[in-house]
Amino acid sequence: MHILVIGAAGMVGRKLTDALVKAGEVGGKGIERLTLADIVAAGKPSFGGAVETIATDLSAPGAAAALVGKRPDLIFHLAAIVSGEAEADFEKGYRINLDGTRELLEAIRKESVKSPYKPRLVFTSSIAVFGAPFPEAIGDEYFSTPLTSYGTQKAIGELLLNDYSRKGFLDGVGIRLPTIVVRPGKPNAAASGFFSNILREPLVGQEAVLPVSRDVRHWFASPRAAVGFLLHAATMDTAALGWRRTITAPGLTATVGEEIEALRRAAGDKAVALIREEPNETIVRIVAGWPRNFDARRALALGFKAESSMDEIIRAHVEDELGGKIGG
Amino acid sequence: MHILVIGAAGMVGRKLTDALVKAGEVGGKGIERLTLADIVAAGKPSFGGAVETIATDLSAPGAAAALVGKRPDLIFHLAAIVSGEAEADFEKGYRINLDGTRELLEAIRKESVKSPYKPRLVFTSSIAVFGAPFPEAIGDEYFSTPLTSYGTQKAIGELLLNDYSRKGFLDGVGIRLPTIVVRPGKPNAAASGFFSNILREPLVGQEAVLPVSRDVRHWFASPRAAVGFLLHAATMDTAALGWRRTITAPGLTATVGEEIEALRRAAGDKAVALIREEPNETIVRIVAGWPRNFDARRALALGFKAESSMDEIIRAHVEDELGGKIGG
Numbered sequence A, B: 001m002h003i004l005v006i007g008a009a010g011m012v013g014r015k016l017t018d019a020l021v022k023a024g025e026v027g028g029k030g031i032e033r034l035t036l037a038d039i040v041a042a043g044k045p046s047f048g049g050a051v052e053t054i055a056t057d058l059s060a061p062g063a064a065a066a067l068v069g070k071r072p073d074l075i076f077h078l079a080a081i082v083s084g085e086a087e088a089d090f091e092k093g094y095r096i097n098l099d100g101t102r103e104l105l106e107a108i109r110k111e112s113v114k115s116p117y118k119p120r121l122v123f124t125s126s127i128a129v130f131g132a133p134f135p136e137a138i139g140d141e142y143f144s145t146p147l148t149s150y151g152t153q154k155a156i157g158e159l160l161l162n163d164y165s166r167k168g169f170l171d172g173v174g175i176r177l178p179t180i181v182v183r184p185g186k187p188n189a190a191a192s193g194f195f196s197n198i199l200r201e202p203l204v205g206q207e208a209v210l211p212v213s214r215d216v217r218h219w220f221a222s223p224r225a226a227v228g229f230l231l232h233a234a235t236m237d238t239a240a241l242g243w244r245r246t247i248t249a250p251g252l253t254a255t256v257g258e259e260i261e262a263l264r265r266a267a268g269d270k271a272v273a274l275i276r277e278e279p280n281e282t283i284v285r286i287v288a289g290w291p292r293n294f295d296a297r298r299a300l301a302l303g304f305k306a307e308s309s310m311d312e313i314i315r316a317h318v319e320d321e322l323g324g325k326i327g328g
Helices: A011-023 A063-068 A083-088 A090-114 A149-166 A193-203 A223-235 A256-272 A281-288 A297-301 A310-321 B011-023 B063-068 B083-088 B090-114 B149-166 B193-203 B223-235 B256-272 B281-288 B297-301 B310-321
Strands: A002-006 A033-038 A050-055 A074-077 A120-126 A171-177 A208-210 A217-221 A246-248 A252-255 A275-277 B002-006 B033-038 B050-055 B074-077 B120-126 B171-177 B208-210 B217-221 B246-248 B252-255 B275-277
Touching: A002 A011, A002 A063, A011 A033, A011 A223, A063 A090, A074 A090, A074 A223, A083 A090, A083 A149, A090 A120, A090 A149, A120 A149, A120 A223, A149 A171, A149 A246, A149 B149, A171 A223, A193 A208, A193 A256, A193 A310, A217 A223, A217 A310, A223 A310, A246 A297, A252 A256, A252 A310, A256 A275, A256 A310, B002 B011, B002 B063, B011 B033, B011 B223, B063 B090, B074 B090, B074 B223, B083 B090, B083 B149, B090 B120, B090 B149, B120 B149, B120 B223, B149 B171, B149 B246, B171 B223, B193 B208, B193 B256, B193 B310, B217 B223, B217 B310, B223 B310, B246 B297, B252 B256, B252 B310, B256 B310
Parallel strands: A002 A033, A002 A074, A033 A050, A074 A120, A120 A171, A171 A246, A208 A275, B002 B033, B002 B074, B033 B050, B074 B120, B120 B171, B171 B246, B208 B275
Antiparallel strands: A217 A252, B217 B252
């Protein structure tokens, strides 16, 4: 089969590509061809089949049609500019996150008109489609009232995915990803970065800054779980979804304090002592509008699996990123 | 004040224009200027102030900017192609109902960049943003899973209205209108037409066809109530909405059987005998996916008012359309 990954150079895209290359198959079908697209060229994995890396802007005229013209059987659409950037640059956010997605859907529809074509399309949405105030746990039928342009663009993507699926142009599955911890790599400027920083840095003997109080609660899954969601979405029987094609992925609700206690169990007091509390009112305010907890029973019933403890999330990071070794 | 009505030639647009002209003011502010836009020129009302009628396609390049460039203080955006047409012509539906709305919002945003400008924008959404299966009564926090492209386009309009309001480009209020009965005029091909036909035609001594069974339940308001919703949306304090700018309007849940009994009370057995039952499987199937009942407590708390009986709805029709007189 031929798989197209759009947004292949991002963190989740790279993890997904690695998993695809390692497995060599999806749902029992061998992967013969991988097309890896992103705004910058993704790294070329060492893979027995055909691999093509393409630097392209999905929102540019003809870009989506060029990708879809290759008629991939399975498309992962992970490409987006992040929340902070979409909020700062209104036009760019709508162009990349809304128009880019729509161009992709339209390219698939137009390709299907030429000759029968109906790829599985896995779309990464986000819990940012929800905006405060919330119930204690957000259920599967709760409404989308995003408080960011990014969340708005993702919510629109979900609606379009449903409609294009309903009309038979494609076979879509949307996944609202939890906040991913532990994100590998360097600390970044994302408002949510500290959730990872306070684990990742102390685990290698480095200092990390905590800008909010320890009682802040949020919704998490590991990069490993995120890849698992995408692969399950790629292979599941979509008849079970009806025309409600987007799922809130399962995750773990935990406080910053619970993160810290899991870090202590994994790496001791010395690691915890590396966390410097430096309250940042801007981040405190942003985080106050984020979801804290979900009742994701639909995803669980459909076979999606996430971690059930912060210890497990830390263990996944230590195994996948640190070769099993903790310490600086 | 200067009011722009987009979709002024439609049924609700004409009723709204009449109400504006009659009142001469909105929220205590005199109306000096009316701009009436639609795909075909609206009729010119006799009005003391300035009136301009414009035939324009909102989705055409520059069309929205030309309207918004007149800097109306209050904009009613009622324009849309209907459900059946949007379902039959996918491209046209997205062009008119989604791109047209987005062009309008973008024109307002760009106008606000030139010099401070922040009009009140009243947008008519629809209960078609909901798709079966439903709870017994749909609450104010229920999710949008439309089963038509029309409903999808309206749900996207709601999300955009929220985001543009949140960013401060405009002051938006969306209203999800119930199915309007009794629609004046001739029977039309809309799947929902029979809800009006079975009252309107017998009230003037004409036959009407009932294509579904009498236990079909749906959600209704009169044209008079719909105009009331729009005027209230135009003048309400939007601070109470937060960034949840769209409201399910209040309405009346009633069965076809209850419609018929109200007709009997108003016009007797002779009128009821004019209803011919002719089951139509296509219409039965379409209607089965429609909402039946809402718990619209948010709208009621915000001061929106609808009829509380089918008798009242029939009375509004007899007063507004038949000069108080029943019979053929």
